[in-house]
Amino acid sequence: MRQYYIAGNWKMNKNKAEAVELAKGLVAALKDGKNKYMIGVPYVYLDAVAQVVKGSNIQLGAQDVAATSNGAHTGEISTEMLKDIGCQTVILGHSERRHEIGESDELINKKVRKALADGLDVVLCIGELLSDREAGNAEDVCAFQLSADLSGVTAEQMAKVTIAYEPVWAIGTGKTATPADAQAIHKFCRDHIAKLYSKDVADKVIIQYGGSMKPENAQELLNQPDIDGGLIGGAALKVESFEKICKTY
Numbered sequence: 355m356r357q358y359y360i361a362g363n364w365k366m367n368k369n370k371a372e373a374v375e376l377a378k379g380l381v382a383a384l385k386d387g388k389n390k391y392m393i394g395v396p397y398v399y400l401d402a403v404a405q406v407v408k409g410s411n412i413q414l415g416a417q418d419v420a421a422t423s424n425g426a427h428t429g430e431i432s433t434e435m436l437k438d439i440g441c442q443t444v445i446l447g448h449s450e451r452r453h454e455i456g457e458s459d460e461l462i463n464k465k466v467r468k469a470l471a472d473g474l475d476v477v478l479c480i481g482e483l484l485s486d487r488e489a490g491n492a493e494d495v496c497a498f499q500l501s502a503d504l505s506g507v508t509a510e511q512m513a514k515v516t517i518a519y520e521p522v523w524a525i526g527t528g529k530t531a532t533p534a535d536a537q538a539i540h541k542f543c544r545d546h547i548a549k550l551y552s553k554d555v556a557d558k559v560i561i562q563y564g565g566s567m568k569p570e571n572a573q574e575l576l577n578q579p580d581i582d583g584g585l586i587g588g589a590a591l592k593v594e595s596f597e598k599i600c601k602t603y
């Protein structure tokens with residue numbers, strides 16, 4: 355039985371005081387929560403938020419990490435640095451990094467392998483553009499991203515990997531995939547992971563849905579057999595809305 359895993363992606367939002375206040379609110383709101391929780395915090399506020407979530411049931415996540423170790427890499431943040439301040443998880447392959455920054459699957463794969471090798475958990479985001487979906491290529495895009503981004507990742511390491519299926523056309527747009535459409539792709543992704551690894555790995559891997567998930571639609575999405583949680587953007591920026599999603603089940 356897979357546990358529900360609800361994660362918030364704060365993206366490039368909040369100032370320091372607001373980040374600390376939101377984290378404090380979530381620690382209080384979720385202290386009796388039954389599921390797995392994570393917040394993906396901007397780099398500069400990770401340390402301050404780490405002090406707030408320490409000892410709570412909320413994992414601390416970063417929104418990216420360098421593919422290399424400490425050294426001459428101006429502007430980069432390493433796995434070593436993230437772990438040093440108490441970060442357990444990193445979100446990788448988010449569509450905003452793929453399509454705004456131009457991250458390739460090759461780079462994302464390097465980051466995934468580096469993070470796992472250094473003991474961080476990974477939330478790997480995949481998902482198709484609207485043009486891919488309209489051309490009937492959504493499954494092919496997801497299969498390609500899974501194969502490329504997980505290349506070299508072992509079956510044992512998959513225990514530390516969560517997949518977030520996020521159709522790009524649904525992120526921050528208010529448009530949500532229908533529960534049936536989302537379920538179909540989640541099932542397809544799970545079957546693809548079974549081909550890459552084994553049925554056992556596929557049965558255990560958590561696959562979150564992301565894309566305008568909110569309290570109003572969380573239940574029907576989380577009711578689907580292959581949707582094991584959510585990666586939440588906009589609705590993760592307020593205690594009330596994130597708490598409601600976290601407590602759907």
Ligand code: PEP
Nearest residue numbers: 525526564565566587588
């Ligand atoms: C996201 O950023 O991963 C996301 C799903 O955003 P939103 O919930 O705002 O669509």
